[in-house]
Amino acid sequence: MMAIAKTPLDIQRIRSDFPILGTRVRGRPLVYLDNAATTQKPTVVIERLVEYYTHENANIHRGVHALSERATSAFEGARDTVRRFLNAASPHEIIFTRGATESINLVASSLGRQLLRPGDEVLITAMEHHSNIVPWQLICEATGARLRVAPINDQGEVIWERFEEMLGPATRIVSVVHVSNSLGTVNPVRRMVQAGHSAGAVVLVDGAQAVSHMPVDVRDLGCDFYVFSGHKVFGPTGIGVLYGKEALLDAMPPYQGGGDMIRSVTFEKTLFNALPYKFEAGTPHIAGAIGLAAAIDYVEAIGRDNIAQYERDLLEYATHLLEEIPEVQIIGKAAHKAAVLSFIIDGVHPHDVGTILDDEGIAIRTGHHCTQPVMDRYGIPATARASFALYNTREEVDALAAGVRKVIEVFRR
């Protein structure tokens, strides 16, 4: 472990920030390699939630009393923390949602209904998560628009020429994943945004697998929308973010109606509230937003450049170890990858791989990872997927490789 001289991260100290990492599973130390599904929470996040519910809990934006002011100030402070995290221009551009899925649904439903006409096109890629496929299918069905899918090559990269070819005057919306959850591919989103804009389309980037692994600057990317989930960046579940350019959000109709999103209500006419409240109907997940801000502060203190560098080494090491095993085939070999290692073992179903690794205390994900079209593309039912976070170590990667060798041994009998 101490051999990682290259990294500026003090991994043992980082590990001690995450109490769950001390857990033992089936008598062995937990090796948690399912970070693309959800990340573990540092003590600062857990304690922030306790602090909020112990000393600040009240509803926001309405009370004149002290607690409500405290809660409102913490909640709006969290919004500004997210704004800085993404380098958005204004806190009005940060909408709190339940997660990346709800953020995409919000845009598909609100903007889609406003923008899409029969014959219009929405362009996605073949590596999208179901959450960036199904909302578009639903709105295309409702509006008569057509969903188009840019194909990927054997390495798991979008075929650039085909992507460009599919962009045309009919393309109204482009929605692409920043980092693929099943292949690990990092898409050239900046270039994709430029190409989409040249075609006159609005571009959404799904950053669920990106924000915990690399710096993200929405103004540099130039995207119109960017979405992510709190629980994948060491924050609580049930809280997520939609970033949108103010002019677009301003012009879009509300997604849900209710309290907080209105300026005045009569039975004849309702005036909607200003951004961001227009899109935050009902009492939000106040504690979640505040916990997410604590998680972001934690990540920013370590530095996403440092995290990216450390994880790049880890992924390289893991790829090297698994490639040494002849029965293993890695799925997703893009030139630019992040933190995800999908693989299959010759003659062994991924589900069996998962069970045998679990017996060693190693948590990975097996299945289609909510990307069934990706599995179809490779003609496989499922993969085993190890996904890394900043607290994973080379020793854990060694344990993974040893576990994989054990799987092969069990099945060789």
Added chain:
Amino acid sequence: MTGLRELYQETILDHYKRPRNFRQMPDANRQVEGYNPLCGDRVTVYLKLENGVIQDVSFVGQGCAISTASASLMTEALKGKTEAEAEELFRRFHNLVAGGAGVESEEGDLGKLAVFAGVREFPARVKCASLAWHTLHAALKGDLRKVSTE
């Protein structure tokens, strides 16, 4: 580890690598497809039922060791059984793999199927072991729609 050895014992690995009755059956009079959306396992069970007796049974599909071996051993156990006997076997098999620690299992009567007793310790794998059986159950009932474990 003992649990794992019991789960992946020789009989199960053998039936996974060389599944028995793994073929389509053009003259089957019952055919049902089972699907586990959680892991993508698929199995199609074919039955030739004559006068309430299973004359022939086969399957095709793709799945993990547990689900493939379970389908294979199921087909071996069913040939020549009446519908009522097959349903009774399903009930006891289900009890064996999903009964939980407190429930008395009747593996003594299950013959080779008793090798699946180890599945009990792995709740996440119960659906793998029972997919083919649920599909069979639907075929016996004459419910020819796709069966899903979810």
